Amino acid sequence: MTRLAYLGPPGTFTEEAALRYKPDAQFLPFPSEAAVASAVESGMADEGVLAIENSLDGSVTRTLDVLIHESALAIRAELILPIEHCLIVPPGTTAEDVRVISSHPQALNQCRKFIERCFPNATEAAALSNSAAVDEMLKKQGGAAIGPARAAELHGAEILARGIQDNPHNKTRFVALGKTDGQPTGRDKTSIALSVAHDRPGTLVGVLHEFSDRAINLTKIESRPSREELGTYIFLLDLEGHRSEPAVAEALAAVREGALFFRMLGSYPRYDDARDP
Amino acid sequence: MTRLAYLGPPGTFTEEAALRYKPDAQFLPFPSEAAVASAVESGMADEGVLAIENSLDGSVTRTLDVLIHESALAIRAELILPIEHCLIVPPGTTAEDVRVISSHPQALNQCRKFIERCFPNATEAAALSNSAAVDEMLKKQGGAAIGPARAAELHGAEILARGIQDNPHNKTRFVALGKTDGQPTGRDKTSIALSVAHDRPGTLVGVLHEFSDRAINLTKIESRPSREELGTYIFLLDLEGHRSEPAVAEALAAVREGALFFRMLGSYPRYDDARDP
Numbered sequence: 001m002t003r004l005a006y007l008g009p010p011g012t013f014t015e016e017a018a019l020r021y022k023p024d025a026q027f028l029p030f031p032s033e034a035a036v037a038s039a040v041e042s043g044m045a046d047e048g049v050l051a052i053e054n055s056l057d058g059s060v061t062r063t064l065d066v067l068i069h070e071s072a073l074a075i076r077a078e079l080i081l082p083i084e085h086c087l088i089v090p091p092g093t094t095a096e097d098v099r100v101i102s103s104h105p106q107a108l109n110q111c112r113k114f115i116e117r118c119f120p121n122a123t124e125a126a127a128l129s130n131s132a133a134v135d136e137m138l139k140k141q142g143g144a145a146i147g148p149a150r151a152a153e154l155h156g157a158e159i160l161a162r163g164i165q166d167n168p169h170n171k172t173r174f175v176a177l178g179k180t181d182g183q184p185t186g187r188d189k190t191s192i193a194l195s196v197a198h199d200r201p202g203t204l205v206g207v208l209h210e211f212s213d214r215a216i217n218l219t220k221i222e223s224r225p226s227r228e229e230l231g232t233y234i235f236l237l238d239l240e241g242h243r244s245e246p247a248v249a250e251a252l253a254a255v256r257e258g259a260l261f262f263r264m265l266g267s268y269p270r271y272d273d274a275r276d277p
Numbered sequence: 278m279t280r281l282a283y284l285g286p287p288g289t290f291t292e293e294a295a296l297r298y299k300p301d302a303q304f305l306p307f308p309s310e311a312a313v314a315s316a317v318e319s320g321m322a323d324e325g326v327l328a329i330e331n332s333l334d335g336s337v338t339r340t341l342d343v344l345i346h347e348s349a350l351a352i353r354a355e356l357i358l359p360i361e362h363c364l365i366v367p368p369g370t371t372a373e374d375v376r377v378i379s380s381h382p383q384a385l386n387q388c389r390k391f392i393e394r395c396f397p398n399a400t401e402a403a404a405l406s407n408s409a410a411v412d413e414m415l416k417k418q419g420g421a422a423i424g425p426a427r428a429a430e431l432h433g434a435e436i437l438a439r440g441i442q443d444n445p446h447n448k449t450r451f452v453a454l455g456k457t458d459g460q461p462t463g464r465d466k467t468s469i470a471l472s473v474a475h476d477r478p479g480t481l482v483g484v485l486h487e488f489s490d491r492a493i494n495l496t497k498i499e500s501r502p503s504r505e506e507l508g509t510y511i512f513l514l515d516l517e518g519h520r521s522e523p524a525v526a527e528a529l530a531a532v533r534e535g536a537l538f539f540r541m542l543g544s545y546p547r548y549d550d551a552r553d554p
Contacts, residue, residue, distance in 0.1 A: 058338050105405055126403035128382055205485045212482045221500045
């Protein structure tokens with residue numbers, strides 16, 4: 001049985017991703033992204049699940065830092081989950097009872113229009129996680145929380161409203177980390193991180209040419225300020241293909257040669273949205 | 278006197294940026310990024326100050342959404358501020374009195390090591406903003422808050438520790454928005470947003486060539502998932518030079534022609550770190 005570490009507590013979207021990834025695993029919640037990585041590196045867990053990017057809020061920088069700087073783990077799978085926020089209340093509560101709505105500030109922001117329209121007089125309260133919000137809400141008269149359906153289930157609370165996020169395209173991409181990356185399946189992606197001399201025009205163009213000249217499509221390109229020095233950037237690239245395919249291997253070798261810093265984050269099967277119900 | 282809108286409440290880092298940008302302005306706090314933009318568009322304010330990117334946490338996506346999709350405002354100035362978090366307490370409190378540390382979850386994350394080392398037994402509490410944290414903390418026995426020095430000043434609280442963020446390179450870039458962008462100064466930057474057909478290798482390379490062929494340096498490149506359709510991306514590029522310079526104007530015209538979507542975000546003077554004390 002796979003021992004699967006994830007960023008806890010139970011009842012978060014990351015737990016939902018872990019359950020979807022390997023339903024029969026033994027699930028081990030850890031309190032931080034770095035702790036999940038340490039659990040896998042030390043052998044306490046076989047794999048670890050972390051959120052890496054949200055369609056509205058962008059990259060999860062703590063996950064990127066773990067991947068780029070703080071561990072030698074590889075990405076071996078990806079999952080994309082729609083983020084459906086629910087309004088969660090103690091059993092028997094009706095809409096007119098709701099006085100305080102609590103959640104992580106990011107979740108409150110993602111449900112701004114729903115709150116303004118339906119609960120213009122409710123007070124907002126911040127919580128450290130969506131799951132903690134549900135826990136606290138159950139203790140308060142007139143309390144409600146915003147979080148995933150799974151949190152309501154775990155805490156014995158009721159769902160008053162579903163799909164209350166402002167933007168229907170709210171999705172999060174999760175990755176499973178392990179000591180090795182994925183085997184080729186014929187429909188793979190590869191993620192790399194690199195930095196190039198930034199003060200000369202065209203250095204990044206040279207990198208991208210290695211891929212476009214070989215008809216390799218990039219599915220993501222992002223620049224992040226390096227933690228070491230102001231004005232230097234780390235580029236994160238996702239490309240189509242497995243690192244064992246000849247064209248990809250050639251391009252990666254060329255890019256690695258011209259880079260100041262290069263880290264292979266792993267090859268893994270492309271997540272197929274169509275698998276979702 | 279310039280009427281300067283900013284993302285409030287008073288006592289946040291954004292207020293600090295607004296004070297630094299135009300110390301003699303009339304300051305108008307607004308509750309959201311969209312509200313700051315509306316204030317400027319409607320003539321209630323002359324300019325608006327918003328955070329656009331943090332060196333640790335990446336882009337401020339709500340500011341980007343306002344710029345790309347929800348307003349016709351232009352960037353007319355940029356400011357880069359070091360983010361120095363302080364541990365703020367009620368007057369007379371000593372370290373051994375501290376039981377609860379509250380702040381916005383992002384600020385708590387940025388000071389993780391300090392909290393673990395110095396206050397291993399303190400409880401963490403979430404707040405909607407750093408400034409709100411200071412306000413709440415003053416009412417609690419054993420309470421402390423993490424936030425900017427300015428928040429302590431405004432609330433009549435004391436600073437127990439300064440510079441408690443884990444990473445010394447924690448900086449935030451702010452932009453001033455207005456109905457027109459900046460005049461050429463000879464040392465300018467230009468920001469654009471665009472999308473290209475993403476399913477063909479090389480479309481982005483073509484865009485970057487327009488700049489590298491003219492020796493125009495890019496200082497930032499970022500891809501964000503488009504809000505409209507999964508799998509399409511919007512690229513945000515910052516480049517050196519003013520849009521009125523011939524080479525820049527030529528490159529921009531060529532890029533605009535090949536783009537599915539193009540938005541000029543403005544030209545403005547490059548912020549000079551050396552101006553800071």
